Amino acid sequence: MATPPAPPGGRTRADALRWTAEGTVILFDALAALPDDRLDGPARLPGWTGRHLLAHVAANADALANLVHWARTGEERPMYASPEQRDADIEAGAARPAAELRAWAGRSARVLDERLAELDERQWTAPVRTAQGRTVTAEEIPWMRAREVMVHAVDLGAGVEFGALPAGFLAALITDIAGRRAAAPGPALTLEAAGGGGAWAVGGSGEPVVVRGTLAGLAAYLSGRGRDGVTGEGGTPPPDLPRWL
Known part of the structure; x- marks a missing residue:
C-alpha cells in the first residue's frame, strides 16, 4: 500500500499515530508515578488541578472517538454536545474518585486507539468537524490526540518537560x-x-x-x-x- 503524502507541516498519518502512542506512554508513566494526593494540587494550567487535567485528557479521547465514529459510519457525531457540556463533564470527572478517574483515562485512550485502527483508507479521508468548528479529514484525528497527550504530559507537572518529547x-x-x-x-x-x-x-x-x-x-x-x-x-x-x- 502506498504511503499517503505528508500533509502541511511535514507530518504523516504514521508520524501522528506514532506520536500518539509515544505520548500516551509518556503521560501515563508520569501519571503512574504521581500519588493520588498530588492530583488534588494545581496542574500547570491556570485554575485546574491534576484531576481536571486528567478528566480533560480522558474526555478528549472520548470526544475524538466520536469523530472516528463519524468518519467510519457517516453518522454525524460531534466531539462535544456543547462547550458548556464539555466544561461540565470535566468538572464532574474531576470529582470522581482517583482510581475511577485514572481508569477512565486509561480506558478512553485504549478505545480511541482501537477505533482508529479500524479506519480504512477511504474513511481516513472522510470530513469531520472539530470542537472549534474546523472541517478536517479523519487524518487529523491522530495529530489532535498526539498534541493532547504530549503537551498535557508536561502540564501535569510530574517531571515531564518539553525536552523529553520527540x-x-x-x-x-x-x-x-x-x-x-x-x-x-x-x-x-x-x-x-x-x-x-x-x-x-x-x-x-x-x-x-x-x-x-x-x-x-x-x-x-x-x-x-x-x-x-x-x-x-x-x-x-x-x-x-x-x-x-
Missing part, C-alpha cells in the same frame, strides 16, 4: 501553532531553532521579532508555557504570548 513532534507542533497564531492577534515573530533545527515565520503585527532557542524551548514558548531558554534579538526577553491548547 524532536519531530516538537517541530510539527511549532509549525502547527505558528500557523494558528498567525490568524490571531499578536506580534509577528521569526523563530530560529538552535543547531539548524528549523525556522518559522509567525504572522502578526509590527516588524517580526527574532526569537531563538532550542526546539523544546521554542515549543514551550510558542504554546504559552514559559520562555526559559529562548531569547529575543540581542539577548532581550521575547514577547509574552497567551497560552495555546
